[in-house]
Amino acid sequence: xxxxxxxxxxxxxxxxxxxxxxxxxxxxxxxxxxxxxxxxxxxxxxxxxxxxxxxxxxxxxxxxxxxxxxxxxxxxxxxxxxxxxxxxxxxxxxxxxxxxxxxxxxxxxxxxxxxxxxxxxxxxxxxxxxxxxxxxxxxxxxxxxxxxxxxxxxxxxxxxxxxxxxxxxxxxxxxxxxxxxxxxxxxxxxxxxxxxxxxxxxxxxxxxxxxxxxxxxxxxxxxxxxxxxxxxxxxxxxxxxxxxxxxxxxxxxxxxxxxxxxxxxxxxxxxxxxxxxxxxxxxxxxxxxxxxxxxxxxxxxxxxxxxxxxxxxxxxxxxxxxxxxxxxxxxxxxxxxxxxxxxxxxxxxxxxxxxxxxxxxxxxxxxxxxxxxxxxxxxxxxxxxxxxxxxxx
Numbered sequence: 001x002x003x004x005x006x007x008x009x010x011x012x013x014x015x016x017x018x019x020x021x022x023x024x025x026x027x028x029x030x031x032x033x034x035x036x037x038x039x040x041x042x043x044x045x046x047x048x049x050x051x052x053x054x055x056x057x058x059x060x061x062x063x064x065x066x067x068x069x070x071x072x073x074x075x076x077x078x079x080x081x082x083x084x085x086x087x088x089x090x091x092x093x094x095x096x097x098x099x100x101x102x103x104x105x106x107x108x109x110x111x112x113x114x115x116x117x118x119x120x121x122x123x124x125x126x127x128x129x130x131x132x133x134x135x136x137x138x139x140x141x142x143x144x145x146x147x148x149x150x151x152x153x154x155x156x157x158x159x160x161x162x163x164x165x166x167x168x169x170x171x172x173x174x175x176x177x178x179x180x181x182x183x184x185x186x187x188x189x190x191x192x193x194x195x196x197x198x199x200x201x202x203x204x205x206x207x208x209x210x211x212x213x214x215x216x217x218x219x220x221x222x223x224x225x226x227x228x229x230x231x232x233x234x235x236x237x238x239x240x241x242x243x244x245x246x247x248x249x250x251x252x253x254x255x256x257x258x259x260x261x262x263x264x265x266x267x268x269x270x271x272x273x274x275x276x277x278x279x280x281x282x283x284x285x286x287x288x289x290x291x292x293x294x295x296x297x298x299x300x301x302x303x304x305x306x307x308x309x310x311x312x313x314x315x316x317x318x319x320x321x322x323x324x325x326x327x328x329x330x331x332x333x334x335x336x337x338x339x340x341x342x343x344x345x346x347x348x349x350x351x352x353x354x355x356x357x358x359x360x361x362x363x364x365x366x367x368x369x370x371x372x373x374x375x376x377x378x379x380x381x382x383x384x385x386x387x388x389x390x391x392x393x
Contacts, residue, residue, distance in 0.1 A: 319358025
């Protein structure tokens, strides 16, 4: 069975105000014990000879925050996985100013062929709103390290809809991002997740969100701007030059199996979904003692699995392949989702033909609403894991 392998390194220099992924500043002496625990779980997870790793993604947090010694140990082990399984893609996340020439050479030597860097904005005042600690001046030099180190693919992430952002400032960020030479751009609309610093500022009136109409304008502008410069939109928020799409993330959108390693990492295998507890110290303690680190385990019903598969497939610009969906789930999508398909096709938000069901460009502007209705065809489904694994920076 082909799987995607995700490894979570939960350390960040500081916590960004918008981020709801499990991450934290590292305490003294924590690096080596965490790598010990990650390598222990990695060996256990890949002990099944029937599993074949198609993609590897090391995210966080900021994996490149690891000091040289622990970084070498982790990637030497992952390099052996890459030699044995020959994955088509091996990605590492980095932040501007966290990647040195020496660390880039180390990653490349162990088989990493893709780096995903979170720039978010090229304007200092917008970065301050997001609580990002890097400067706009850090981005281009970090991109140059990635290019000269010989990585095959380079992702750059940006955020639109930041309070105070203008059409001109967003266009400037897009231009400067392209000038850094990535072959993949992820452009996310800012969201205010509960239990984040940015959500608290919104709730207390310290910031005002961007107008929805303005966000839609920026989204449309992004599609046109990047398309005119050779980037193809292949998912709601992701654009790539031909052949440069993220294979790992596409596995999530196709609802294919994946195994997560590390604190808070999620897994989906043989119809069972679970995640590790989101507590680095407890995760390390349990791994050391040989105890289970999984929580929130569930077996999806066939109907629930079909609802989730539809919700994820429709994030892709090409949408859902009807025959592939039927083969994977046992359901005819035109029957299972007859009501939302009729309603949203009638509104011009969905396009349906002999092979596919997909969101129209206008439908992608209101994707959350449409996709929620597809997911709602599975009323017996628990609330956990309404999105699959780790997608994006």
